[in-house]
Amino acid sequence: MMIIMKSNATPQEVEHVIEHIKEIGLSVHLSQGVETTIIGAIGETHNIPIDQFEVLDGVETVQRITQPFKLASRQFHPENSIFPIDGFSVGSEELALIAGPCSVESRSQILETAHAVKEAGANALRGGVFKPRTSPYSFQGLGEEGLELLAEAREATGLPIVVEIMSQVQIDVMVKYVDVLQVGARNMQNFNLLRVIGDTQTPVLLKRGLSASIEELLMSAEYILAGGNKQVLLCERGIRTFETATRNTTDINAVPVLKSLTHLPVILDPSHSTGHFDYVEAIARAAVAAGADGLIVEVHPDPAHAVSDGRQSLKPERFAAMVKQVSQIAEIMGRRLASAKSPTH
C-alpha cells in the first residue's frame, strides 16, 4: 500500500502515518521526493481498509498495490481451474452450453424445452423457480414444484440442471435438487447467501451484478472460495450503462480481462446482456471468439406466451442454428461442444 502525502505535509504528519503503519504490524518504506513524500506499507495488506490511512492528517491519497483478492487470483494459481459438472468439464476445452427458459412454467414447457436444447447441443438445462422480479405483481416462480419438474427433465434428458437461488433459506432444498447453484446479478453482493454457498460443495454459477466492477465480481467469488467451495463459474451478463438501444451493455472486454486475472472459468449470457433475441446469436459468437468458456442462453418454445423474458428468448430452432454457428467459432478457438451424457433411465 502506498500512502502519498500532501505536498505541504509536515514532518509530524509523516511521522504519525509511519507510527500508524507499524501499529498494525506492517513495515515501512519511506520515499521522499522533491515535491512529494510517499510511504510504503509493506506486508499482508490485502485485508486492510485503505480508509484507515486516508483520514490521517497530511495524507493526499492512498493506493493499493496488490489485488484485494487472493484465492481467485491467477497470480497465486496460474493454471486454469477445471471442474466437472455432471456430464462435462467446465473450464476445459469443452464449451459449456447451458440453455433453457427464464422460468419453469409447466411440465410440458420444461420437458419440451429440455429435449429441444439437448438435441441442439446444450450440455446443461437452466430454469428459474424462485424469480427475482422488479414488480411485486409479476409471476414469482413455481418454487419447489418447479424443482421437481426440473429433476424430471434431468432424468429424461441427462442434462444437469442450473437453478437460481435467491436466499440463504433456500440452500437445503436447492442443494438437494440442483447440479449448479446460480447466483443472480441482484444477489452478487448478498454476502449472507455467498457464505452459505461457500459451505456447500455444489458448483456455483456467479453472475456479475448490473453495476459491479470486475474486481467486485472477483471479491464475491473470493467469499465462496474462502468458504471452501472451489467450483465457481463466473458469468458476464451485461452491465448498466447510458445506452438504451439494448437492455444492458455486454462487457465483452470482461472475458479477456477475467481470463487474465483469474483461473476460474468464465461464461457469457447473451440473452440478458442484449435483452433482445435478435442480437443473441451475434453476441454468442463474439463471446466464444473472445475466449469465453461457455454460454448460458434463454430458450422458450413459445416466447409470446412466456411469463418472463420472452423478448430475449430464442425459439428452439433458432437456438439450434445458433449452436451451429458457435461450434464453428469454438473449433477455431481450440474448443469443442461437450456432449451431454445419456439420460439416466
Add this chain to the structure above:
Amino acid sequence: MMIIMKSNATPQEVEHVIEHIKEIGLSVHLSQGVETTIIGAIGETHNIPIDQFEVLDGVETVQRITQPFKLASRQFHPENSIFPIDGFSVGSEELALIAGPCSVESRSQILETAHAVKEAGANALRGGVFKPRTSPYSFQGLGEEGLELLAEAREATGLPIVVEIMSQVQIDVMVKYVDVLQVGARNMQNFNLLRVIGDTQTPVLLKRGLSASIEELLMSAEYILAGGNKQVLLCERGIRTFETATRNTTDINAVPVLKSLTHLPVILDPSHSTGHFDYVEAIARAAVAAGADGLIVEVHPDPAHAVSDGRQSLKPERFAAMVKQVSQIAEIMGRRLASAKSPTH
C-alpha cells in the same frame, strides 16, 4: 400500453396483436397512421410484462403509458405520507437527522457517538451490526451483541435506532431491537428480504441501489407497501457513474423527482454519496435545499481507527458544525430540526 407496429406489418400481424390483447382481458384502441399503426391496450396494464407483445411478429416496439407502481405513486395518494419514528415525524416539516458510525465497534464508541450526535441535534442513531463488506476478509460486524449496545445507547439518549438488515433470517431479532429497519443499497432488489419486511409494521429506510433507476427504487418500495407496511422512507445514497473523483455520484435530481412521483418521504446520505468527509457538509446543505426530508450521516469519534468507512465519517465536532449550517437552510425551506425525545430513564 401502446404497441407500435413496424411500417411493413401485415394486416394479419395487426390482427394477431389485437387478439392477443383481448385474450388477456384488455380492450383495444386502434390508430392507423400513414406510416405506422399503433394499437393501444387499455385496462389494468401495470402488471403485464411488455415482453409479451414485443415478441409478436410485426411489432416494432411497445411503450408503457402508466407507471408500473401504484401504492407508491403520488398520483393515487397526492398527500405526503407522514409517519412517526419514535420521537419525531418523518415526511413532515421536521427534518430527519440520522447520525452515527458505519459499524458498532464497542460500547464506548457507540455511547460516545450517540451522546455527541444527540447533542449536535440528531434525532436518530444509526449503527451497523451486520455489515455487507466487499471483501470476506473485512470486519463483518458485532451481530446481536451490537444490537444490545445500540439498545443501551437508545436508552441513554432517547434516540431511536436505525440498523441495516442483511437477510430475511435476521428479521425476528431485528424487529425486536430496532426502530427503523435499513435496507442497504446492495439489497434493494433482495425481494425475499423486502417481502418479510413488508409483513412487519416497523418503519423502513430503503436505500437506492448503486445502479438502480428511480423507477426501480419505487418498485422495491412497492414490494414493501404491497405487503402492508406503509412506513417506507426512501434514501438517495449516490449512484455509480464513470466519475472517479468521488466514491459515488450524488443524484441530487432524485430528490425533486421522487418528491414529484411519490408521497413517501425522501432523505439523502451525503457520506456514501460522496465517499469523503470533506464533501459531506456541502452535499448535506444541497440535499436540504433541494427539498429532502432529512439526512443520514456517518459520524465516528476517531475515523482513523474506524473499522469501516473512516474516510467518509465526520468527527462529532464537524457534524455539529454541519447541523448548524443545515438548520439555516432548513428554515428557509420551511422545515425545522425535530428535537429527539428525552432519554427513557
Add this chain to the structure above:
Amino acid sequence: MMIIMKSNATPQEVEHVIEHIKEIGLSVHLSQGVETTIIGAIGETHNIPIDQFEVLDGVETVQRITQPFKLASRQFHPENSIFPIDGFSVGSEELALIAGPCSVESRSQILETAHAVKEAGANALRGGVFKPRTSPYSFQGLGEEGLELLAEAREATGLPIVVEIMSQVQIDVMVKYVDVLQVGARNMQNFNLLRVIGDTQTPVLLKRGLSASIEELLMSAEYILAGGNKQVLLCERGIRTFETATRNTTDINAVPVLKSLTHLPVILDPSHSTGHFDYVEAIARAAVAAGADGLIVEVHPDPAHAVSDGRQSLKPERFAAMVKQVSQIAEIMGRRLASAKSPTH
C-alpha cells in the same frame, strides 16, 4: 408522435394540444382511454422537437414513434451500402483492416509500420497528424509534414491512408492528401466539422463519441449524408462506463444493433475500446464474429517509445498473429481479407 396526457388533464388542455398539432401542419388521432387520453400527431414528425408538446399544460409525456434519422436508416435503404476505398470495398464481403500508429512520428516510423502492416494483411494505413490530446503539454502531432510522410508511405505500399481531421479549417489540406477522413470520438458532435465533410466526396470514418448513444451516432452520420456525402463508415470504439479495468467498455452489442438499424458499414477499434494491447486480439476476433465489416487497430514498431497510446499498440509481429486469427473467424462469417492493391510505383 404520441402525446400522453395526465390523468387529470382537462378537456381544454386536450383541445389546446390538438390545436397546437394542427398549427404545425400535422394531423391528429385522438384516443381516449378510461385513465389516459393519448393524442397522436401524424405526418412528417422526424424534425419536430418533442419539447414543443412537453411544455403544454396537461401533458404527461411525449413519445417519438419514428426514428429521427432517415438517410442513415435501413428502413428506407434496405441494402447494405458498399463503397470503394482505394483498393477494396467497404461493407462488402471484404473485411476492412486499417492499421498503423496512433501518431505519425517520423519518416522511418511510418514507413516501417506501413510495410509491416501491409505484409501482415492490412488494406489501409492509419496515422494521426493533428492529435486531440487531453493535456496541452502532450505531443500535438506533426501537422502537414505528417501528411507528406503518409503520402510517401502510401506510394511505397499502395495502402490508402486514413487520417483524423480535427477542425473544419483543415478540410482543404486533408482532402488533398487523405483517402479517408476520420472523425474522432471527441468530434462526433462537432456539427460544423460534419457539415464541411458532408460537402466533400471523400469517404469518412465516423467514430462514436465516448458517451454517444447509438442513435446519436446515426444522427451525426445523418449530418454528413444530408450534405451529399454518402460514403460514411461507422466505428464503435468503446464507451465510457463505471468499469475501470479497461480504458473503455467495448459496446459489442452496437455491432448487431447498427447492422440492424442502418445500411452503413460498421467497423470496430479494439485498441481504443480496450486500451490495452493484451486484450486487442480477443476483441478483434469478437468484433468480426459479431458481424463487423472491419477493424481499425493501432500498431507501432516500438510501443515503449511511442509518443502516444503506446499501451494499446500492437507490435507488428503481434498484429500479424492477430490477422491470422481474425482471418479464420472472417471465413466462417463469409468474409475474406481484401488484398491491398500494389504500390503505385
Add this chain to the structure above:
Amino acid sequence: MMIIMKSNATPQEVEHVIEHIKEIGLSVHLSQGVETTIIGAIGETHNIPIDQFEVLDGVETVQRITQPFKLASRQFHPENSIFPIDGFSVGSEELALIAGPCSVESRSQILETAHAVKEAGANALRGGVFKPRTSPYSFQGLGEEGLELLAEAREATGLPIVVEIMSQVQIDVMVKYVDVLQVGARNMQNFNLLRVIGDTQTPVLLKRGLSASIEELLMSAEYILAGGNKQVLLCERGIRTFETATRNTTDINAVPVLKSLTHLPVILDPSHSTGHFDYVEAIARAAVAAGADGLIVEVHPDPAHAVSDGRQSLKPERFAAMVKQVSQIAEIMGRRLASAKSPTH
C-alpha cells in the same frame, strides 16, 4: 510517478525501467518490498504519458502521483480567481446569475426576455446564435443576425452577453460582440477551439462534457490558461448516466470537488442538468447551497413555441420566483446577488 512491477519481474526488467526513467531526465527512487518492487520516477512528470512505462516488460501498473494540470490547480494558486464580467465579479461574494433563452429567435423574443431576467435579478444574458443540434433538420441558429440582436439587448438592459462559440472560425465575430465566450459540452475537448480562445482576453464559460471527468474538465481549462487567457469560468451541466428520469444527472458533488481542486470559479446549469423546468428551482437552490459561484438558467417567454429546449425553460415569472429562493440560500452562504449595471443609454 510510481511504476509497480509484477511480482515475478526479473532484475533485468527492473533495471530496464530504471534506465528508461533516467533516459527521459527523471530521477529514480527504488523501493523493494517482499512481494513487489516499486520504482518512483521523480521530477517534472505531469507532461509524461504513463503509457511509456506501462508497455515495458515486467511492469504491472503505473500510477500518477501529481495532478496532470498545473495552472488550474489550487495547489499552485491557493486564492480564488476573481475576474470582472462587465458589471459584476465572478468568483467573488457576488453570485453570477446568467439567464436567457436557449436560442435567439427574434428581436421581440430576446428583448422581452432580457428585460424580464434583468428585472428578476439576473446579471448577464445568455442566448445561442450558432446552435449545436443533434439533428441536421433542427433549427441551427440565427448566426450573426442573432449577435446583433443580443448587442441590442445588452444596450437596452446593461446586461453583458454570454454566447456559445462552436468553431474556431467564429472567433473574430464572437470576440467583437460578446462579453463571455461559452464553450458547450460537446466542444469541451475541441482542442483547436480551446487554443484560439486561449489567445484572446475574453472571459470564457467552459461547460463540462456529457461524459467528461472532473480531471478532464480541468485539463481543458488548462489549454485555455496555457494560452494566456486566465478568465475561465467552469460550469457543471449534468453528466450522462444510466438514469433516464431526467435528461442528465446533475453531478452536485462536482461543485465542492472543483472548489477544492481549482481556484477557478464554478457555476451550475440546472436547466440542462435536469432537462425539465419542474426541477430547475430545486437544483438551483442545491447548487448555491453546495457552494457554486453562480447559475446559468434557460428562460423563455413562451416555452411551448421555443425552437429549442422548451421543456427545460422557465417562464420569466417562474424565474423571478426562483431568484427569490436562491437569494435566501445565497445569503446564508455569505453571498449576494450582484446588481447588473444600468443600461448603457
